[in-house]
Amino acid sequence: MTTPTTPARHQVNFITGNTNKLSEVQAILEPAISVSSQALDLLEIQGTLEEVTLDKCRRAADLVGGPVLVEDTCLCFDALNGLPGPYIKWFLQSLGHQGLNNLLAAYEDKGAKAVCTFGYSAGPGHEPILFQGITQGKIVPARGPTNFGWDPIFEYEGKTYAEMEKSEKNKVSHRGKALAKLQAWFSNEMTA
Numbered sequence: 102m103t104t105p106t107t108p109a110r111h112q113v114n115f116i117t118g119n120t121n122k123l124s125e126v127q128a129i130l131e132p133a134i135s136v137s138s139q140a141l142d143l144l145e146i147q148g149t150l151e152e153v154t155l156d157k158c159r160r161a162a163d164l165v166g167g168p169v170l171v172e173d174t175c176l177c178f179d180a181l182n183g184l185p186g187p188y189i190k191w192f193l194q195s196l197g198h199q200g201l202n203n204l205l206a207a208y209e210d211k212g213a214k215a216v217c218t219f220g221y222s223a224g225p226g227h228e229p230i231l232f233q234g235i236t237q238g239k240i241v242p243a244r245g246p247t248n249f250g251w252d253p254i255f256e257y258e259g260k261t262y263a264e265m266e267k268s269e270k271n272k273v274s275h276r277g278k279a280l281a282k283l284q285a286w287f288s289n290e291m292t293a
């Protein structure tokens with residue numbers, strides 16, 4: 102007679118230097134998928150949203166020598182044909198919330214897409230798999246706590262991300278949507 106075994110819980114090693122990202126990923130994935138993390142400052146190439154994450158993921162797998170999860174987040178202004186996109190980190194650092202609003206002053210269209218692209222690689226030499234989530238919102242003057250990036254200037258259905266409870270943001274966010282796809286893929290793998 103064989104004893105039924107419970108399938109091993111999935112485990113991911115999320116490589117990021119961003120503690121805010123890490124706590125959102127843990128809040129969304131755990132306890133179903135356990136999340137460990139290494140803070141490595143990965144070099145990021147110029148390119149499309151997908152190219153940046155693919156390259157980041159391959160680099161992380163080579164550095165760590167095992168399975169890795171990485172993520173790259175873009176903020177794409179509709180009036181600017183998707184810019185700043187993957188370069189939002191440097192735009193935010195240089196211009197701040199007001200400066201990002203000013204970029205759209207000449208345009209009526211304040212629409213913006215928050216795009217999150219996760220890359221999972223089973224290890225060095227394994228081609229990464231991408232999971233992407235997009236939330237459409239608009240850019241507004243800052244409202245709410247300022248502890249995470251551009252959260253105070255990204256408004257979705259009347260509230261900025263910064264004004265939402267964490268659990269509320271995770272339900273509607275670019276990151277939450279991307280992680281729902283990743284979770285579906287992992288549970289499929291588990292039953293395959």
Ligand SMILES: O=c1[nH]c(=O)c2ncn([C@@H]3O[C@H](COP(=O)(O)OP(=O)(O)OP(=O)(O)O)[C@@H](O)[C@H]3O)c2[nH]1
Pocket residue numbers: 116117118119122141142143145172173174175189190191193249250251252253262276
């Ligand atoms: O208000 C925000 N709400 C979010 O949900 C969010 N997610 C990312 N960011 C910021 O957008 C840039 C992405 O750059 P990014 O993806 O390269 O991140 P990063 O360099 O901080 O970490 P990582 O590359 O080590 O993972 C960085 O400035 C992040 O702080 C966010 N800001």
Ligand SMILES: [Mg+2]
Pocket residue numbers: 145190
């Ligand atoms: Mg980065």
